Amino acid sequence: AEDILRVEGLTMRFTGGAGLFGRRNRATVTAVDDVDLVVRRGETLGLVGESGCGKTTLGRCILRAHKPTAGRLVYRRADGTEVDLAALSRAELRPLRTEIRTVFQDPNSSLNPRMTVQQIVAEPLIVNNLASGSEVKDRVGEALRRCGLRPELMRRYPHAFSGGERQRIGIARALVTEPRLVVADEAVSALDVSVRSQILNLLEDLQDELGLTYVFISHDLSVIQHLCDRVAVMYLGRIVEEAETEDLFERPRHPYSEALLRSVPRPDPRLRRRDDVLPAGEIATPDQAFTGCRFQPRCRYAVDLCAQVEPATVPRCHLAGELELDGVYTTI
Ligand code: SF4
Numbered sequence: 001a002e003d004i005l006r007v008e009g010l011t012m013r014f015t016g017g018a019g020l021f022g023r024r025n026r027a028t029v030t031a032v033d034d035v036d037l038v039v040r041r042g043e044t045l046g047l048v049g050e051s052g053c054g055k056t057t058l059g060r061c062i063l064r065a066h067k068p069t070a071g072r073l074v075y076r077r078a079d080g081t082e083v084d085l086a087a088l089s090r091a092e093l094r095p096l097r098t099e100i101r102t103v104f105q106d107p108n109s110s111l112n113p114r115m116t117v118q119q120i121v122a123e124p125l126i127v128n129n130l131a132s133g134s135e136v137k138d139r140v141g142e143a144l145r146r147c148g149l150r151p152e153l154m155r156r157y158p159h160a161f162s163g164g165e166r167q168r169i170g171i172a173r174a175l176v177t178e179p180r181l182v183v184a185d186e187a188v189s190a191l192d193v194s195v196r197s198q199i200l201n202l203l204e205d206l207q208d209e210l211g212l213t214y215v216f217i218s219h220d221l222s223v224i225q226h227l228c229d230r231v232a233v234m235y236l237g238r239i240v241e242e243a244e245t246e247d248l249f250e251r252p253r254h255p256y257s258e259a260l261l262r263s264v265p266r267p268d269p270r271l272r273r274r275d276d277v278l279p280a281g282e283i284a285t286p287d288q289a290f291t292g293c294r295f296q297p298r299c300r301y302a303v304d305l306c307a308q309v310e311p312a313t314v315p316r317c318h319l320a321g322e323l324e325l326d327g328v329y330t331t332i
Contacts, residue, residue, distance in 0.1 A: 003076060004181055004213050005039040005062065010071035010086070012057050031057040033237035034071070039181070041076075044207065044214040046228035046245070048260070051219060053234040059183045059217045061086075063102055064093055075100070078180065098128050098177035105186040107166035111158040117144070118154035121173045130177060143172040146209070148202060164195035168202065175206065185217040200226055221260065225249055233257045236294040241315040250327045253315040256295045258325040293318070 012032040032054045039045050047055040060066045062073060064085050073085035075096070085096065101124075104110035111120055121140045125131045131139055141151035147168040158166055167187070174182055184203070188196045200223065206212060218224055224231055224245070231248050233241040233256065241254040252258045292307040293299070293316065299306065301323055311318050 001040040001042055003038050003074075004041040005076070005215075006072070006074040007035055007037040007039075007058075007062070008072040008074065010035045010037075010058070010061060010073065011069045012054075012061055012066055013069040030237050032061065032068075035237075035239055037232055037239060037242070039213060039215060040230075041180075041213055042207075042211055043229040044216055044227050046224040046231040047215060047217045047234060048219065048221060048224050048231055049234035050260075052236075054237040055217045055234050056185055058234070059102075059185050059215060062181075062215060063100060063183050064088070064096075075181075094128070098124065098130060099179050100181045100183070101174040101177060101179040103167075103171055103174045103182060103184040103187045106190045107158075107163060107170045108190070110170055111166055113158055116155050116157055117149075117161075117169055120158070120169060121154070121176050124173060124177050128177060139176055140172075143176040144169075146175065146206060147172040162195075163191055164198060167191060167195075167199055171199075171202065171206070175210070178210075179212070181213045181215070183215045183217070186219070187216070188223060189218065189220060196223070197226070203227065221249075233260065236290075238294060238316060239314055240295065240317070248327070252325045252327050253320050254295075254317050255299050255301050255319075255323065255325065258327070259298070261328045262326065 010032055011030065011034055013028055013030045015028045035054075035058060037045075047058060049055050057066065061068045062085070064073075068086045071086060074082050075085050076082050077099070083096070085093070085100075088096070115123075118137070118140055121143055122136050125136055125139060140154060144151045144154060149165060149168050149172065153160075158169065161169065167190075187203075188199050191199060203214065204227065207214060214227075216224070216227055228245045231243060231245050232239045233248070233254065235256050241248070241252065241257045243253070248257060249261065252261060290310065292305075293302070293310055295317075296302045296306040301319055303318070305318055309318070310316070311320075317323075
């Protein structure tokens with residue numbers, strides 16, 4: 001499939017004001033550090049890693065909620081023309097905001113309790129001048145129906161709905177503008193396990209029906225395994241491994257991926273091993289002069305070279321290909 005988005009050398013740096021790291025250090029954090037990534041049209045690409053690894057920041061850069069410090073975000077429009085989202089002004093971004101949409105994490109806090117479902121879902125249509133009059137209502141009804149909700153309920157307020165239904169409303173709001181690319185950050189994490197797989201199935205059905213491309217950000221590997229075609233594993237601002245989902249789960253190539261897979265609780269305690277826990281370590285620290293591999297302080301395979309030289313290519317491990325790493329299957 002052709003690319004819909006190429007992330008090239010993307011870097012996002014934040015300089016902390018007083019408060020972020022205490023008064024004295026106005027530290028700089030490089031949340032995303034020189035990331036290259038391709039998103040193919042029609043696929044679901046997973047971004048996985050622990051909190052603080054930069055996956056949310058990368059997603060927010062793609063949505064242009066952040067203006068990247070450096071690098072390019074080359075988006076291919078339906079007519080084949082390419083634009084660099086990173087270089088566009090607010091005004092230039094406007095028409096693209098309907099094509100690239102997000103589903104928020106927590107349906108409880110992302111839906112305005114004082115607005116009816118109709119107003120909530122209609123908002124992006126109205127803000128972007130995509131429809132007016134009775135067409136708005138028709139399109140809202142259609143989006144709700146697609147998401148498995150009865151359009152008759154659109155006069156109600158969010159509190160009248162369950163958590164799963166509220167997330168369906170959130171998805172309807174994302175889809176009402178007929179986007180091509182949807183960035184979903186922890187879109188099912190706030191939901192009960194029983195509701196989670198229903199929402200994941202809905203996302204899959206909508207993708208088939210509408211030809212959507214998803215960038216799906218999650219720390220939850222079982223969700224990633226369920227939904228994604230390919231996965232990029234992030235660690236301290238870097239992508240350390242990129243693989244087809246099945247390959248990653250069966251044969252991880254980076255020790256961090258292996259550690260992540262092992263840290264998934266296994267249902268059967270007899271299968272647990274003593275090393276089934278990710279070694280503790282600092283994450284999301286202010287910029288240090290990194291020398292060597294960023295995972296080295298936590299890596300059980302580290303050799304002398306690892307502390308001195310950072311692996312230059314993905315998978316970012318000097319020993320990639322030499323190590324026999326374990327994968328673990330999980331299912332939801
Ligand atoms: Fe571990 Fe070294 Fe590979 Fe880094 S380069 S992941 S420290 S073995």
